[in-house]
Amino acid sequence: MSFVHPALLWGLLAAGIPLAVHLFFRRRPRPTPFPAIEFVLRARRETQRRLRLKKVLLFTARTLLLGAVAFAIARPQAQRGGGAAAAVARGPRATAVVLDASGSMRYRLGGRPLFDRARQDALRALAELAPEEPATAVVCGMDPVQVEPPSFDRAAVRRVLESAQATAGYGDLTACVTAAVRALAAARAQDGLPKRLVVATDLAASAWRLDVPAPAVDGPKGPVRPEVTILDAARGADLPNHAVVGLDAEPDPAAGPRGYRFTALLSNHAKEPLADVPLSLVVGTGPSARTAIRAFAEVPANGTSRKTLLHAFPQGGPAAVKVALPQDALADDDARALAIVVPREIRALVVDGAPSPVKYRDEAYFVESALASPASPVRPRLVDAEAFPQEDLSKVDVVLLLNVRSVGARAAELARFVEGGGGLFVAVGDQVDPELYGRELGELLPMSLHVEKSAAGPDAAGGPRAARFAEVDFEHPALSIFQGDAREGLLGVRTSRYLLAKPRPGGGGARVLARFDDGAPALVEARRGRGRVLLFTSTADHDWTDWPIRTSFLPAMQRFAGFLAGALEERREPPAPVGARRTIRLDDGEALVALVDPGGRELGRAELERSGLAEPSAGLVEWTPREPGLWQVKVRSRGEERVEPRLAFAVTPEPRESDTRRLAPAELTAWFGGEGHARVEGGGRAVAGGREVPLWSVLLALGVAAFFLEGLLLA
Amino acid sequence: MPEPKRPLLDPAVLAKLDSLKLRVRAITEGVLTGLHKSPHHGQSVEFAEHKEYAPGDEIRHIDWKAYGKFDKYYVKQFEQETNLRAYLVVDASGSMGYRADPGRLTKLEYASALAASLAYLLVRQQDAAGLVLVQDRVAASVPPRATANHLAPILDALEGAKAGGTTRLSAAVDWIIEHAQRRSSVLVFSDLFDPEERILKKLAQLGRRKHEVTLFHVLDPAELEFPFDDPTLFLSMEDDRQVEAHGRDVRKGYLEVLHRWLDEVRRTAAEADVDYALCRTDRPLDEVLLPFLARRERSAA
DSSP: OEESSGGGGGGGGGGGHHHHHHHHSOOOOEEEEOTTHHHHHHHHHHHHHHHHHHHHHHHHHHHHHHHHHHHHHTOEEEEOOOHHHHHHHHOOOEEEEEEEOSGGGGOEETTEEHHHHHHHHHHHHHHTSOTTSOEEEEEESSSOOOOOOOBSOHHHHHHHHHHOOOOSSOOOHHHHHHHHHHHHHHOGGGTTSOEEEEEEEOOBGGGOOTTSOOOOEEETTEEEOOEEEEEETTTTOOOOEEEEEEEEEEEOGGGOTTEEEEEEEEEEESSSOEEEEEEEEEESSGGGOEEEEEEEEEEOTTEEEEEEEEEEOSSOEEEEEEEEOOOOSSGGGSEEEEEEEEOOOEEEEEEESSOOSSGGGSTTHHHHHHHTSTTOSEEEEEEETTTGGGOOGGGOSEEEEESOSOOGGGHHHHHHHHHTTOEEEEEOOTTOOHHHHHHHTGGGSSSEEEEEEEOOSOOTTSSOOOBOEESOOTTSTTTTTOOGGGGHHHHTOOBSEEEEEEOOTTOTTEEEEEEETTSOEEEEEEEETTEEEEEESSOSSTTTBSGGGSTTHHHHHHHHHHHHTTOGGGOOOOOEETTSOEEEEOOTTEEEEEEEOTTSOEEEHHHHHHTTOEEEETTEEEEOOOSOEEEEEEEEETTEEEEEEEEEEEEEOOHHHHOOOBOOHHHHHHHTTSTTTEEEESSTTOTTOOOEEEOHHHHHHHHHHHHHHHHHHHO | OOOOOOOSSOHHHHHHHTTOOOOOOTTOOOSSOSSEEEEEEEEEEEEEEEEEOOTTSOGGGBOHHHHHHHSSOEEEEEEEEEOOEEEEEEEOSGGGGOOSSTTSOOHHHHHHHHHHHHHHHHHHTTOEEEEEEESSSEEEEEEEEOSGGGHHHHHHHHHTOOOOSOOOHHHHHHHHHHHOOSOOEEEEEEOOOOSSTTHHHHHHHHHHTTOEEEEEEEEOHHHHHOOOOSEEEEEOSSSSOEEEEEHHHHHHHHHHHHHHHHHHHHHHHHHTTOEEEEEETTSOTHHHHHHHHHHHHHHHO
16 A cells, blocks of 8 residues: 555544543543432443443544544555566566656655655565566666666665665666666576566656667567566656756946856746746855845746846855745755855056056056956056055055066065065066066066067068967966957957067976967966966057057956966866766865765765765865755864865756656657557556555545444434 | 521412312311311211210210100210321431522422421411421421411421431331321322332331321422533432433433333322322422312312
8 A cells, every 4th residue: 555645644643532532631520419329320220331332433433534534635545466466477577677766756746755656666566576586676866877687686676775865966767777678688597588677767758868769688589678667656747846957157347346147047847837936046155144135037837037136245255155946846956056256356556667647658557447447356556666665565465567667675575575475467668677677586587588579570461560479378277268259359469579588497487378479478477485476578558569458458467466366266166066076175284074065964074985085185085966055165274173165166956857847658658669568657647557546535435434423423 | 608598488389378278088087176077976066966875975975855855865976077187207318408400499498398388288277287307217306286386396397407318218107107196197298219119118008007198209300301411420419329420321311210210109109099299399389289289179078
């Protein structure tokens, strides 16, 4: 016997109410003096047996009434017996039981996950096998499929099914069924036995690939189709589901400083459209989480829609956001999390080596404009070369020297600034004396400056000869934003003059980001201590190059500032789907203590190692998250344990599992070879008729009969 | 707050009874002139006939005028009217203290009111009325007297009666047999909840001794209708018995047993020539007295 709503079986406790009332709520008899007590005694003696019988019947009727109604509400279904006897009649078969453990099986129907029903179906199918029928089990989730050949160890097969858990990832039932058939065929000792597949699933169409041939077993007379029984865990019911299937975050100046535009892709796999469904943007994690935006969305039936939400973060740094729809029967995909790094404010000191009252002739005009543009994370402050010595370098993140003749006595301080983690950008010009720079900045520069060079001769277009960028390292974080057509904005820069830079012996840690087409270094980067230095061998105004007036200049300067300030490394890896390997990069001195799952449960190091945690090298930890949502990382650093926001990462649910639209049973049976080979059981729309007999109507009739019996007895 | 004493002699009831005369049958003998005919010939105020003198006759009743005419001794005989001698037997056992409704009389109060009313009527017409209060024994007695001031001790005894003890009406029967030398009327007021099952047979002994027995069967409406619906612990009013029962469950059985018992009482009373009247304590007293007196008058006529 099975139940459509087993959770409602708690209602059976109501059958104990009459007993409880009898035991605990019995009315105390009121003492009453009465002269004719002799008659009461005689009457009681004469009617005692009848009364006792009446009471027993009344108690039984009431208990039966409540019990039958509670039992009926749980919708019991009797299983038609005779499975084993039927097996004897048709002869033994080798059977593979495939249990769908994909993400859609977490769908709750009637308060109970489909996976539980499917497992119950699979176990019942296993129990109905005759002892001489070998069997195997395949759990089809996001993990790689492992199939043992059919055996007579029924307990082992049952253990496989009983220990299976519904995963959050994608399960390819076509692949699992193929693997199961392959396993059935692999047992040569069972060659003579017919093959049978039992698939317990929700019939979600996304799990099947019906464009490939159905699996078959090679027989002496060619491929033989196995007999297939599909056990529909949804019992023919539709599985409407809405989901957040995508979430993108892009900086958006329209939202203000540190403003972001979040674009959520919503899907609705139901016959009815979603209208005015609440959509919320939650910022933060744990107790500090707050709903920043409440909006409404509309999603057409069996369609998708996009919803854009704007939010400005109050401060820079790591942040976690979540876009959520109201929870439905499949809760995994109702929210999608994202871990981002909101750009921190970068304080830049721009030292103007050639100021001019005419703006566009000012050496720092273009740089300052690029850095101070709206939505830029950089806050530039402009000083001329004479004022530079008075500046406090501890209050800036990056120093930009633009055509500065000399740093004079501040050279040593500047070197300490870089060694301590500061960034230095150097652009040259007619004020720069390479020899003087060599003396003052010495080893600080990535390469030593040499001589000025002019591009000679006309170019191919007949204009003045100009050098162009070549061999650009687009993999470098500072230049990686230039993708596709955007690269043209960089490669089209024309430079007429520049300083030649000479590599130091041994390289000096320099990395050339771009060269001119004659091979001369144009952009050179080097690390000095904890800081970085970037050298541009031409001017930051348009005296020697037209780069400042090109579209690539503004993003490039902002990226340079971010790179020099170390802000670009704070980028997050994009969210990976559930089941994908994740790399966690720890800083020096940090050790992983635990991971906090999206539900707030802490997984200790030992538990993580049991579930596949690996540490390929120092500071690198790899692990496979199995649940969607935002994961947080707890580390130990300097003897202190803390949840490190920088390391939090988002895991997205598998979008294919959000599509709960079901296959028509006829379509699936046709793929398996028609009704002669396959049948679907367990639903009102079953092709081959269900074997479950509903009992609730009988129970309700019993309850009504008990009700009338009670009335009769009371009358 | 003490309950106000109930008037045992209800003037309204007595006003209705004023036009009726209590007559007992001719077999009752008395000494006072009244409405009742005496079965004995002797001293009388009304001449009946002559009889020839025989030794033993009162010499003073010889009719000397007849002797002068007939030369034989004739003795005058008179049909003498006499009064009623009535014993009012009131059951004062514990069960008579019952009343289901505090607004009604207890059975003892009701019986006392009945007995007092009858005593008043008897004394008023020069009949003798006596009182026997019985519990498990005769608790109190007032010998029959026909004087007006005799009413006071009867009323005092009735008003002072407290319900208690078990019922043993046979004690009253034995007491009357012992003390009533002449034929008397015995009026019994009881609920008959007597552990002695054959109490009516015992009352029949009085009939065999030429006493006229009338039984006023006093019952509370609750005893006749059993209006209990809830679980109830019934406590005996005369001993330690108690029984727990759901009123609704046992009502039908109780009424069956009760009616069987009432039928048995009526049948036995009729066989023993005992007048029987069922008295519900929620009914006015005159509804009991008037039919009783009317019946008596008819039988006397």
